Amino acid sequence: MQPFTKLTSKVIPLSQNNIDTDQIIPARYLKVTDKKGLVEGLFSGWCYQEDGQPDPEFPLNQEIYQDAQILAAGDNFGCGSSREHAPWALVGWGIRAVISTSFADIFSNNALKNGLLTVTVDTEVHSKIFNLISTNPGLQVTIDLPSQTLTLPGGNPHTFPIDPFSKTCLIEGVDQLGYLLKQEPRITRFERLNGL
Amino acid sequence: MPRAKTLFEKIWDRHVVMQEPEAPAVLYIDLHLVHEVTSPQAFSELRERGLRVRRPDRTFATVDHSTPTASLELPVLDKMAANQLQQLQTNCRDFGISLYDLDDPKRGIVHVIGPELGLTQPGITIVCGDSHTATHGAFGALAFGIGTSEVAHVLATQTLLQMKPKTCQVNFNGQLGTGVTAKDMILALIAKIGIGGGTGYVFEYSGSAVQALDMEGRMTLCNMSIEGGARAGMVAPDSTTFQYLAGREYSPQGEAWDDAVATWRKLPTDPGAKFDKVIDIDVSNLEPMVTYGTNPGMGLLISEYIPDPQSETDLLKRSTLEKALRYMDLQPGTPILDKPVDVVFIGSCTNSRISDLRMAANLLEGQRVAEGVRLLVVPGSESVRRQAEAEGLDQVFMRAGGEWRYAGCSMCIAMNGDQLQPGQYAVSTSNRNFEGRQGKGARTFLASPLTAAASAVHGRITDPRLMSTK
Numbered sequence: 001m002q003p004f005t006k007l008t009s010k011v012i013p014l015s016q017n018n019i020d021t022d023q024i025i026p027a028r029y030l031k032v033t034d035k036k037g038l039v040e041g042l043f044s045g046w047c048y049q050e051d052g053q054p055d056p057e058f059p060l061n062q063e064i065y066q067d068a069q070i071l072a073a074g075d076n077f078g079c080g081s082s083r084e085h086a087p088w089a090l091v092g093w094g095i096r097a098v099i100s101t102s103f104a105d106i107f108s109n110n111a112l113k114n115g116l117l118t119v120t121v122d123t124e125v126h127s128k129i130f131n132l133i134s135t136n137p138g139l140q141v142t143i144d145l146p147s148q149t150l151t152l153p154g155g156n157p158h159t160f161p162i163d164p165f166s167k168t169c170l171i172e173g174v175d176q177l178g179y180l181l182k183q184e185p186r187i188t189r190f191e192r193l194n195g196l
Numbered sequence: 197m198p199r200a201k202t203l204f205e206k207i208w209d210r211h212v213v214m215q216e217p218e219a220p221a222v223l224y225i226d227l228h229l230v231h232e233v234t235s236p237q238a239f240s241e242l243r244e245r246g247l248r249v250r251r252p253d254r255t256f257a258t259v260d261h262s263t264p265t266a267s268l269e270l271p272v273l274d275k276m277a278a279n280q281l282q283q284l285q286t287n288c289r290d291f292g293i294s295l296y297d298l299d300d301p302k303r304g305i306v307h308v309i310g311p312e313l314g315l316t317q318p319g320i321t322i323v324c325g326d327s328h329t330a331t332h333g334a335f336g337a338l339a340f341g342i343g344t345s346e347v348a349h350v351l352a353t354q355t356l357l358q359m360k361p362k363t364c365q366v367n368f369n370g371q372l373g374t375g376v377t378a379k380d381m382i383l384a385l386i387a388k389i390g391i392g393g394g395t396g397y398v399f400e401y402s403g404s405a406v407q408a409l410d411m412e413g414r415m416t417l418c419n420m421s422i423e424g425g426a427r428a429g430m431v432a433p434d435s436t437t438f439q440y441l442a443g444r445e446y447s448p449q450g451e452a453w454d455d456a457v458a459t460w461r462k463l464p465t466d467p468g469a470k471f472d473k474v475i476d477i478d479v480s481n482l483e484p485m486v487t488y489g490t491n492p493g494m495g496l497l498i499s500e501y502i503p504d505p506q507s508e509t510d511l512l513k514r515s516t517l518e519k520a521l522r523y524m525d526l527q528p529g530t531p532i533l534d535k536p537v538d539v540v541f542i543g544s545c546t547n548s549r550i551s552d553l554r555m556a557a558n559l560l561e562g563q564r565v566a567e568g569v570r571l572l573v574v575p576g577s578e579s580v581r582r583q584a585e586a587e588g589l590d591q592v593f594m595r596a597g598g599e600w601r602y603a604g605c606s607m608c609i610a611m612n613g614d615q616l617q618p619g620q621y622a623v624s625t626s627n628r629n630f631e632g633r634q635g636k637g638a639r640t641f642l643a644s645p646l647t648a649a650a651s652a653v654h655g656r657i658t659d660p661r662l663m664s665t666k
Contacts, residue, residue: 017516018391018491022630027609031262031276033236033283045632074512076392079425079491080630082327083234084343105361105395105427106327110343163359164218175345177241180353183214183222187250187355190213190224 002115003173007096008142010068012059013133019073020080021107025089027081038089060093064137072099072129077118078107087111097143099150101126112166113176119143119150119160128152145171200466203432204363204398207338207463211321213355220357226320228350229306230257230293232284233611234325238348239287247352249291254354256315257288258296260305262611265574265601268298277612291351304577304603307331307545311415312579314444318433318460323350328545328627330421334414335441336433336463338398341422361427362472364397365465368405370480375661377555378413379547379625379644381405382420383485385477387495394426397473400465401431405479411440412551419546420627423492432464486532486657487629487642489520494629496532498647498659504528523631524639525619533657537641539570539622540652541634543601544608547625547645548576553584556649557592559663564597566655571598572614574606598652610635623651 022045029041047058054061071090077100078086087110090098097117108118121129132139132152142151145167149157162170169176190196201209208223215221228251235257242249249255262277264270272278281298288295296303302313307328310316316332322339323329325347332339342356349356368381386393399421401414409417414431421429431437438457441447448456483497494517496502505521505528508514521528526535542548542556553575565571573593575581581603584590590600607614608626610633616622618637625648629640643651646660653663 015512015515016519017512018493020491020628020630022628022633026632026636027261027611030233030611031274031280033280034240035237045636074516076395076425079391080327080422080628082325082341082343084237084325084345102392102395104392104425106341106343106422110345113343113345163220165220165357176357177245177345177349177352179219180222180349180355180357181247183353183355186214186222187224187353191354194210194224196224196226 001113001173001175004096004115004117004145004170006142006144007069008140009070010065010138010140011070011072011099011129011133012065012068013130014059014071014073015130017074018076018079021078021083021086022080024078024086025083030083030085035088038085039092042089042093069094069096070099070141070143071095075101077103078111079104082106084110084114087114087116091116099129112170115170115173117143117145117170121150121158121160125150125158200469202363202465202469202471203336203400203430203463204338205469207319207321208360220359222355223321223358224355225323225350226254227315227322228255229310229322229324229329230255230347231261231306231324231326232259232280233261234344235287235347236280236283237344238351239291241348242291242351249293249351250354252292255293255351256296257284257293258303258306258309259284259298261605261609263298263604264612265604265606265614268602274613301578304579305545305548305605307419308549308576308580311335311411312444312577314441314447317441317447318437319463323356327422328419330427330429331415331419331545333418333421333428333430334411335437336430336460338428338430340427361398362396364394364399364426364473364475365471366399366401367403367474367476368401368479369403369476370405370478371408372405372479372482375646376479376482376484377644377646378409378416380482380485381479382417383487383492383495383642384482385475386420386424386493387485388477389424389475391423391491391493392425394421394424397426399424399426399429400471401429406431407434410551411436412549415549416546420492423627433460484644484647484660486647488524488526488532489517490523490629490631492627492629492642494520495642498533498657501531502526502528533659535641535657536621537569537623537651537655537657538620539572539616540648541572541607541622541624541626542645542648543572543574543576543606544626545576545605546627548574548580550580550583552625552645553580553589556645557589559646559649559660560596560653561592563653565652569652569655571596571652572601572607573598574601575603577603607634609633610638623648623657
């Protein structure tokens with residue numbers, strides 16, 4: 001897993017609430033047996049026009065955001081299915097962090113295991129980001145994980161929550177399976193004590 | 197005296213292997229269900245790290261998402277789907293896991309066969325790389341969906357790192373009217389709290405209307421917990437639960453059964469136990485529910501009208517509603533009743549069990565599907581299919597002009613070729629009405645099997661209470 005410490009980037013605005021994982025990547029792209037080729041499916045229901053050409057109105061298609069690494073979206077981002085293909089596709093495109101007012105449980109679990117940071121902000125900060133982007137689409141923000149802060153240009157840092165365990169894993173770029181494997185003797189003992 | 201605990205807390209506490217300060221709990225998983233779509237990358241990870249499956253005896257696999265339903269005889273034509281199915285065969289063989297494969301008479305949707313086989317039992321922890329794992333909570337198990345990284349964690353260690361969720365009690369009080377079902381109860385809850393309303397919580401469903409449900413109704417209820425944002429939903433086990441489980445293949449037998457029931461009886465929430473949140477819903481005046489939008493929280497009583505975005509003051513909520521109505525091509529202020537439908541899908545892990553099919557068949561007996569409407573009935577498992585055929589339900593569906601299929605997820609997720617055409621409207625007994633869920637450009641009205649069957653007959657959204665049944 002790629003470590004995450006500090007990131008300054010433009011922010012791709014997707015203002016809708018409740019962007020579900022079927023929008024992030026439709027089920028017809030889930031027939032793969034590896035993690036490759038998923039970028040093709042990313043927001044594929046939204047990024048094409050009826051004639052099959054890329055929709056120039058869709059933010060991810062716009063030239064200005066081709067090097068952006070942060071996505072800002074409405075409330076309850078990543079609701080719906082448990083498909084980890086959603087964070088894989090986002091990371092595959094180059095997204096390293098998503099800002100929203102809330103995230104679905106399974107999505108944030110999956111995201112944090114793939115070096116994709118979920119940044120939860122209050123509605124005030126959220127509106128401010130969208131307002132600033134509407135006048136300055138190339139606006140850059142800075143996310144600093146060690147201090148758990150999000151900073152808008154010329155503004156004070158806003159803190160965001162993250163559980164300490166996921167934070168350490170992200171900063172060090174280590175995955176959680178290693179931690180679980182180290183608990184082997186305790187798991188064996190638990191099984192023995194409980195007759196499992 | 198020990199502290200009063202909820203059903204959830206009792207199961208959670210018994211399954212915590214260890215917990216370090218500032219770290220999530222290491223939670224033991226009793227049963228791991230696996231399917232073809234969310235597992236291949238997890239098995240690859242095990243191979244890359246040289247790991248084995250720690251407890252193949254606690255791991256069961258089946259194929260359901262990308263499987264054909266028209267015939268099981270032919271080779272699977274979709275090359276990618278065929279490859280995925282084959283990968284699961286290889287993985288199960290290499291790692292020693294039982295697989296209910298395409299030709300197995302016990303195969304079916306993972307959340308239908310778990311309970312059927314008696315694998316799903318009260319008091320245990322169950323996970324699967326599928327968000328509708330919540331279904332199994334109907335038995336008083338703690339069951340929830342996980343991602344593929346977590347599938348690898350459970351395969352390798354039989355444990356998961358989990359933060360303890362909060363608890364929410366959902367009381368459904370009163371008695372359901374005729375023609376109103378468990379599906380309508382859960383759609384009503386989600387319409388009330390919104391699709392993020394349960395995020396961070398585990399639901400415990402209780403109250404007279406829940407106690408009155410049979411196990412299949414309880415499964416429908418728990419199944420859609422995730423559509424309200426809750427990873428798990430549970431119902432306390434009782435005599436209805438024990439009766440369902442008695443004599444099933446993996447249920448305890450003989451003396452072990454008596455011991456198990458004695459243990460299970462201690463699981464229900466203690467009097468005085470505290471929930472973090474409580475929701476009360478009176479079902480006495482509940483009607484059949486139908487969704488009008490592009491998430492399961494956009495639901496209405498069947499007598500209600502489609503809401504007007506202009507009356508929404510929150511700008512983001514207004515634009516979300518506008519976008520949904522544009523996608524659905526529906527006019528604000530018009531009744532949801534009588535909206536035309538092209539396809540009716542009866543199936544999915546929400547509503548494909550024998551009682552669902554009986555409900556639909558009872559209403560369709562002696563009726564014909566409206567001209568130009570396609571009715572697709574897909575049983576949840578091969579066992580359900582055989583039972584339905586033994587009862588002649590397949591004949592009722594086919595005489596009405598419907599298609600009778602083999603078991604699978606089918607048009608709920610539209611991965612296997614069973615899908616809507618762009619712009620088509622479907623009344624679907626499944627669980628998600630997201631944009632494109634049932635096919636690109638497809639428009640979904642979620643409803644109960646009764647509402648679906650009634651709508652098939654009239655080719656329009658129809659209140660099943662107005663139809664006579666034989």
